[in-house]
Amino acid sequence: MTRRDRVLAGLSFAFLLDEMATGVGGLDPLDALLVLAINQANIAPLTRDHDARARYGSLDTPAPDGARRPVSMNAVAASLGLPFETVRRRIRRLAAAQVCNLSAEGAVVPASFLASPSYIQSVVEGHERLRRFYREMDAAGLVEQLPPPAFDTDDIPIRAAARLLADYILRASEGLMREAGNVISLLALVALLAAALRDEGRADGHRRATSVRQIAMTLKLSPETVRRHGAELVEEGLCIRTAAGLLIPEEAFDRPGMRRLLAENAANVQRLLAGLAERGVIRAWDGA
Template identity: 30%
Template structure:
């Protein structure tokens, strides 16, 4: 689950961050506003955005001001609303990608027999429900990892390294099942595909210097550096803190995917839910 979530997040972030000047918190504020727009379009106070995302009020206020200046949001009585919708480009493409990356995640979980059984609803499925679930899943993962990754950009960089270094395992159902948990047999080093800082920066649309500064504090914690680049630290993944975050993410995942089933998601024919088709993996197979 953690590997597949990392792949999903990397796909979405690599498309979205360049549109938000590489500001992860700004993108998350915007996605939360989009989520609330899909729920009825009521204005959201800046303080409520800050509380929901665990951000300082002043930081949130600055990001909101930038979104308003960019014409993506507007101030209304009671707070902030989005202007650009999921029907407007380039945000329509990001919304479609967020949806289809979630469908790919669900499809791959089923492929390795890791998807819980959910009741099938006769309710017609609308892709906006998938976008809501995708946003909720990303927000819940960020909350679950607040103690392990105090900064969202650190979490995004960690996820990108995980998606890159473990892509052989993700692409092979047999390997995915064999090395599914930290308690499984040790992952042979030859299965890992390390990634270098310039490639991370390229994928996320960030500067090398920004990524390098973050990596310097992640190495010897969540990440390890070797001759070929960066990969995840298996010892860190097995810590109680990391296991707790993973357990919370799994509980949130079951809840969100169960709710998605009640909204008509076709778990009996997952591939039929794609809006534009299965997205390519961010680093290939």
């Protein structure tokens, strides 16, 4: 694990926590992950088509329902490492709220939701967080060489940037899931990593514990849920319990899994930035 990996992880896990806590279209973090996974599967064929990427890149042009490929509940459960019954129950609830459509072929996030005011607002706010994240990395000298733009556009393709961001969130979740074991523990681990790596810059070198209540409020979970999953992280040796709350100790960063997680994160961030550069987003940011 390099010093660069740790500094980059501090910025990126704080950013990831903000994204997960804010959700998509007002959804809670777990439902938001489900919607991201479903939508990314729906549009996977379109992301390999240059013309389709150009056609559906702006905020007011979501891909039409007929161009979306349904995904099965089994596939969604497998991709997120969730129990099938949890996914089935939540997707049926999302369908009742018209956040997704269900058919014999599977689930689809419809264009009506992707064009809704709540979703558009969450995308715009997420885009601003993404821009700040890039600025922070650039100021810290963490941005490596990026490819030139492959698209000629005068406007910032905000929807295209949102798809690239969703890819990053889902890829990051894979590594976090490997360490945490389930989605709720994953969310708690992100909060603890963000706090631990943030405190590396403190003059006294002291890491502050994060209270169960604070994590619960940030992630819109019950304190009992966070307490239970925090206990699982303690059992796995990923954090320790103190009088003030939960804390990731330095020795946890020496675990092979944690070293792998931070190295993968650095690669995933570079992939995100390369995609943004290729799509013309970073050129637009730098020219603003």
